[in-house]
Amino acid sequence: MKQPSNSKLLTGVGVLSIVGLIFLLGGATEVSAQFRGMPQLDPEKAQAAWTLAARGVANELGLSKKVTSQLVDAYKAARESYQKALQGLSGGGGGFQAFRDLAGKERGKLETALKGFLSDEQAAKAMTSLGTFNREWDRLLDVLAGFNLDDKKLFKALALVCTYVVDYSKAANTAMANQDWQSIRTARETHKGKLDSGMAEILSQEQLTTWNEATAPRRRG
Numbered sequence: 399m400k401q402p403s404n405s406k407l408l409t410g411v412g413v414l415s416i417v418g419l420i421f422l423l424g425g426a427t428e429v430s431a432q433f434r435g436m437p438q439l440d441p442e443k444a445q446a447a448w449t450l451a452a453r454g455v456a457n458e459l460g461l462s463k464k465v466t467s468q469l470v471d472a473y474k475a476a477r478e479s480y481q482k483a484l485q486g487l488s489g490g491g492g493g494f495q496a497f498r499d500l501a502g503k504e505r506g507k508l509e510t511a512l513k514g515f516l517s518d519e520q521a522a523k524a525m526t527s528l529g530t531f532n533r534e535w536d537r538l539l540d541v542l543a544g545f546n547l548d549d550k551k552l553f554k555a556l557a558l559v560c561t562y563v564v565d566y567s568k569a570a571n572t573a574m575a576n577q578d579w580q581s582i583r584t585a586r587e588t589h590k591g592k593l594d595s596g597m598a599e600i601l602s603q604e605q606l607t608t609w610n611e612a613t614a615p616r617r618r619g
Contacts, residue, residue, distance in 0.1 A: 439540055447539040448474045454556030455524050459516075468515045473528050476508035480531050505529045527560045535563045541612045545605050555600050562593040586615070 439447060452473040456466035483500050508529060512521040527535075538559050547555060569585035590613075598606055 439536055443540050443543075444477070444536060445474060446543055447536040448477050450539045450543060450552075450556060451528065451535060451560070454553065454560055455528055457553045458557060458560070459520050459523060461516075461520075465515055469512070469524065472508065472511045472515075476504065476511065476528075477531065479507065480504045501531065504531065527564050530563055530567055532563050532567070535559065538562075538613055541609060544608075545601065547600075551600050555597065558593055558596040558600075562589050565589050565592075590615070 449470050452470040453466060456469045461469060480501075483504060487496055487500065505525070509521060509525050512524055512528075516524065539556075542552075542555055542559065566586055566589040569589065570582045573579070573581035573585060594610060594613075597609055601609060
């Protein structure tokens with residue numbers, strides 16, 4: 399399989415996201431699933447995860463209740479649009495380039511929507527994380543949702559997960575630009591370790607055990 403050129407690997411934090419990493423590291427199986435629009439979570443859980451992601455970002459931006467609701471609605475609509483667009487790639491060919499183009503288009507639509515009610519600076523900050531359309535983020539938030547944390551603990555945890563998504567994506571993009579595949583795995587382990595350490599200060603021991611088991615890297619057989 400021909401690998402993408404370096405010039406196509408670094409196009410901002412969000413374009414490649416976790417799916418691009420899986421494409422490069424784990425073969426085409428997961429990417430094919432993405433092309434068919436197969437969500438990692440069932441629709442109800444996905445909606446809940448997307449809501450948590452947007453609420454966490456809104457909290458970091460200090461948004462009002464009204465604007466937070468707008469952000470949640472815009473992000474959920476963007477993720478739904480993205481999933482629908484991925485379905486259109488099924489059997490349509492184009493491979494990685496088609497996925498890259500689609501992701502860039504959908505990110506652009508989200509950014510335009512955000513600028514309808516956020517300042518340019520706020521929209522740029524929100525896009526750093528929300529623009530990744532990151533399926534691993536969804537999975538982590540689904541686990542977090544099961545703990546029913548109070549708002550103080552919840553927003554601390556959401557901030558940690560958001561930081562993980564952004565920092566790991568940046569590190570992975572740099573590693574891919576250098577075709578340093580081992581560094582991608584190292585970056586994931588490093589940033590996931592920081593995330594888990596932060597969670598240890600928020601979760602109970604029982605919750606932490608559940609978190610560690612449910613969010614451990616999934617390895618192929």
